[in-house]
Amino acid sequence: LRSQEKTRLLPVILVTGLNATEDRIRGIEAGCDDFISKPFNSGELLARIQALLKINYYRSLLDEKEKFEYILEHIDYGVVVLNRNLQTVRVNRKAHEWLSLEEVDLSHDFFLCLADRFEVHYAGDLAKAMGEIPLSFDLVRAETETHRPLIVSVQSSVVRDPTRQVSSILLLMTDVTELRKEEFRKEVFMSIVSHKLRTPLAVIQGTLALLGDKILGPMTEKQEKAISTMAKQATVYKEMIERLLGSASVFDEPIGHAKEKILLKDYLAA
Numbered sequence: 001l002r003s004q005e006k007t008r009l010l011p012v013i014l015v016t017g018l019n020a021t022e023d024r025i026r027g028i029e030a031g032c033d034d035f036i037s038k039p040f041n042s043g044e045l046l047a048r049i050q051a052l053l054k055i056n057y058y059r060s061l062l063d064e065k066e067k068f069e070y071i072l073e074h075i076d077y078g079v080v081v082l083n084r085n086l087q088t089v090r091v092n093r094k095a096h097e098w099l100s101l102e103e104v105d106l107s108h109d110f111f112l113c114l115a116d117r118f119e120v121h122y123a124g125d126l127a128k129a130m131g132e133i134p135l136s137f138d139l140v141r142a143e144t145e146t147h148r149p150l151i152v153s154v155q156s157s158v159v160r161d162p163t164r165q166v167s168s169i170l171l172l173m174t175d176v177t178e179l180r181k182e183e184f185r186k187e188v189f190m191s192i193v194s195h196k197l198r199t200p201l202a203v204i205q206g207t208l209a210l211l212g213d214k215i216l217g218p219m220t221e222k223q224e225k226a227i228s229t230m231a232k233q234a235t236v237y238k239e240m241i242e243r244l245l246g247s248a249s250v251f252d253e254p255i256g257h258a259k260e261k262i263l264l265k266d267y268l269a270a
Contacts, residue, residue, distance in 0.1 A: 095171075
């Protein structure tokens with residue numbers, strides 16, 4: 001595919017059971033653009049495909065500089081181009097607006113310039129992986145007197161020269177502040193619902209267990225049968241609640257949601 005003119009820019013995503021860094025590097029060297037490790041989430045796969053198609057589209061316009069410059073400055077995505085040393089080569093208007101970068105920042109390490117304003121949310125070793133494989137992470141800025149809170153989702157793409165050496169790193173950014181707020185509200189709501197449903201049921205099952213064990217006093221045969229029936233129905237009710245909350249958790253799982261946070265100072269230390 002890479003050796004043919006018509007298909008050399010075709011985006012390639014490997015869906016694979018291999019997830020070690022060396023395996024990913026082998027895939028990148030072979031010409032793939034991104035990885036999805038099995039088992040995978042279909043929503044995440046679609047999101048990766050869409051992001052990769054956008055990145056690939058803008059990359060294909062590099063040969064038509066005037067068109068590319070116009071699109072770069074007017075799209076609703078932030079675009080940052082870094083060199084192999086993570087120094088900023090180009091920042092479009094939208095990225096300037098979100099990141100508040102100064103001209104002096106353009107000659108320094110991109111993440112060093114953001115360290116006093118943003119933190120990175122990424123589950124992994126960002127410093128090691130940035131120049132090797134495509135990444136997805138969030139840049140988060142807390143609310144200040146002069147700035148609103150901001151969460152920017154970043155999709156990175158490693159651009160290589162014909163010798164497969166890293167020539168630049170393309171960062172495609174999207175403002176997901178409202179989306180993340182909505183996800184947080186859903187998490188809070190699900191937590192409240194979970195507590196309100198599980199707590200009364202636990203009390204009911206506990207009381208039924210005390211009655212069934214005759215700890216609260218003797219019962220007639222009919223009473224024992226009634227208690228047994230209620231205990232079985234309580235168990236069914238509990239299973240229904242767990243399935244309901246489990247299904248809600250699966251469908252509300254945010255795409256690319258980081259499970260841990262790495263601060264910029266940790267990245268810089270690394």
